[in-house]
Amino acid sequence: MTHHDTRKNWRTRAADTAARKEAAAPLFAKGKEVLAKDTVALLEAVIRAGDVINIEGNNQKQADFLADCLNQVDKSKIHDLHMVQSAVPLKSHLDLFENGIAKKLDFAFGGPQAARVAEFIENGKIQLGAIHTYLELFGRYFLDLTPRVSLVCAYKADRKGNLYTGFNTEDTPVIVEATKFKDGIVIAQVNEIVDELPRVDIPGDWVDAVIESPRPFFIEPLFTRDPANITDNQILLAMMCLKGIYGEYGVTSMNHGIGFLTSAIELILPTYGAELGLKGKVCTHMIINPHPTMIPAIEEGWVEAIHCFGGELGMEDYVASRPDVFFIGPDGTLRSNRAFAQTAGHYAADMFIGGTLQIDKYGNSSTATAGRVAGFGGAPNMGCDPKGRRHPSGAWLKCGAELPSLDTLTGSVPRGKRLVVQGVETFGEGRKPVFVDELDAWKLAKNANLDIPPVMIYGDDLTHIVTEEGIAYLTRCKDMETRMAAIRAVAGFTEIGLSAKPEETKALREAGIVKTPSDLGIDPARATRDLLAAKNMRDLVTWSGGLYNPPARFRNW
Template structure:
């Protein structure tokens, strides 16, 4: 039965890497340094046609110099690359496909280039692998989508090639580990090469080339919301959330998605939240970027712990001055880490709350439109029931106990469930109805040749929907028909909402499956901007004692 031992080579990858690095050796000096002017030549030496390549870039920091240099390579030498990266928000990311340098894309977040992604798919310029949630894409880096070459960014390198990524550590450790420990090649652009780093975030052993880029890497302040733009309706929704969900379930471990509703909730904590007696009972532990609108709640002593996916421009000094709350290093600055924050977001949170563009009649929701392949970032990872979870918290257990459908799948076995909340106004951006018969995601799937409609949160994961009409407690529904009725009951004057039957809604209210502001004792007349703990970016700066340093575009005073 034993095979004769044949001579087989088992180091193709390592040998191939050695060959590439030999070709690149002429550009790499002491401490792995490469002159910025040699970057294009370096990339031509280390990248081969068809390679799986990662350009670091998420919804925040970007290895933008390396992305631009990759666009300048000789496409006779470098073409048909398979890009695997968290996000493609820069024009340069899509130019690679326009220029024939890249062919296939696996990603998690599109941002401003979402329309181009869809257009390129239709035009045959871009083959879409799949849309992932961040952690899912990271997972595949260690199995079937390992980068051959990764182009990353850091604040500083020392003269040996150690890196300091600090506040914006984000995806870097994950990308580097997957690439370097599969005998791949890692190139870093850094803002500065120095003698001594504040701390080592990535060991020099893991890096092959370091380039001091001509300008600092780009960072987008994606999580900053100006309190001046929060509306009274958003404040009403925030009050409903706090009274009908945060207080009702005593939710301590939370992620807030991006948006004005969650900013409103954050700014109501020190006012309406304290009135409800929630301090110390809700929002004590958060997985969250350093949202500026969290400053009043943090200053008021609401928060025990925040772990961050990434940094947020302008929050550097504030975070460094609050080490009891944030994860900071021996040097005093934040260490963000998207992989670990998403892991905690999946397994350690009791609630995810966010918004969406559309919710269908069954409760499936998506931000996809017919012509934009947007991706969902972290929402699917946090906005789903973590089925592998085994530890119990009060709110998780209560949410599961309320489910009359659980015995249809588990018999008499009890289990909890994460709260997954969508807060939306019934008519959203451009007065488009949020509640729809069928998601635009179906149309996008057709247009972009996707295997499945891209759903952000599936109906069986969604537990609560909050609108200006009230809250639908979907977890309390005994079947899909009552779930559909509960959605109609809070869908307002949308076509779906107009199909609600008053008698049915009355029964749902009596059963506690739907609750209006009046049922909850939330006074609509109090939903007013005077309830916000801060009403402007300037107020946030004041709350922070001058530590928050908002980016120029938010300095409107």
């Protein structure tokens, strides 16, 4: 055996952290409190050039004050930061790159800054690490992308550093744990510093500094859709989804993506869904944010349990009043948690249904376009077949049993499959065709120098496409040729759709691989707004018994 000689200092990170905190020591007012006016000085004391930094910026609540302050540091000292964070929806997130403070970005969701992200990548202001799905990025926090300093946000803190994140707990626990337990530094902006918290969401041991922000953190009602804007066409799609998928497979657990189609589905559960006899048979367990459009179905007793990634502005009181359904703390407030909701969305839910900007002829889809790096958030994680899943359910088994090509993958061994549904109108925003020969993601990959195009949902994970033409049951296709024909058959008047051969489509309909509204026994004339359990925001408030409190911009009364 080689004689061992300990040459290495194994506490370099801890020693460096101690030195940084020592430099910041004069800035602490009382306990762990730092005054807002000293925030820039605090950041300059604890951050070094080249650090891996996380700014809590998920898709809803934002550590916006800390992001602003980071833009004000002395960039001759602090530069080349590597930002690792769920989302970059704020102008200040991108300003860091404009200002030469940050250089590299690993993220999951771009939101309103998508075009600027693309521009910065092209002109070299951003070195793109990768676009992730949230849970994947969280996983990397514990392996190769551990933050050195994290800037998070909470509603309240005490001076021991305990945090109350409450309704919008979201990403905070996973960020703080990964940072603090690798000798990193955690700084929290809070709306209020108090003596007694309603409950502790993050133990004070895990937090280095708390700052009462001059203004409450920014929060976006990202999942609120006004029923007044739902179209008849969306209602037709929603009817097809309910009858041809939810009912057909008996899907009890699911995630609904963001958008008007899923809002329409939620709002026809108590009407068309009830008529189909689906109550208690579908949508009983959900992983979703507190969508206001879920209120009527919840009130009518459709749903047993909902776990939330985050909160939704205006839904605080309603959710608190429905503790049998939501995950509520001893203080009476929701605890959301993006890491665990994504875990449940990946492994426990039988279906993901959402929309997209483009679907290619093979069934691959993406929201990335040439000039916009939007990212995917949670869609890839929930919109894929979770290969590690082992527990059976009716919907999962039925979908798996439909796969004629499973023998090419696992021989004679059976397996279920998660339902992954894309509901789209064949022409989307700006009358652009959704069905395309090649995804714009290819151009983006070229522009941004990516190894592979950023696909949101891969064709082999996608099980159903729903358009105004009908449903393509992709799992029932025996090979790629058949799958491509089924996609063409529902692609309407797009170029892809126009290449469909009538005799081929007829055969697919006879085989039950493609079903039109009439094949499903749905009368398109019934697809009107009359089917919506709530037709506008005021109806939702009424359904909630006055508990839902919509943000001002959604009110017109």
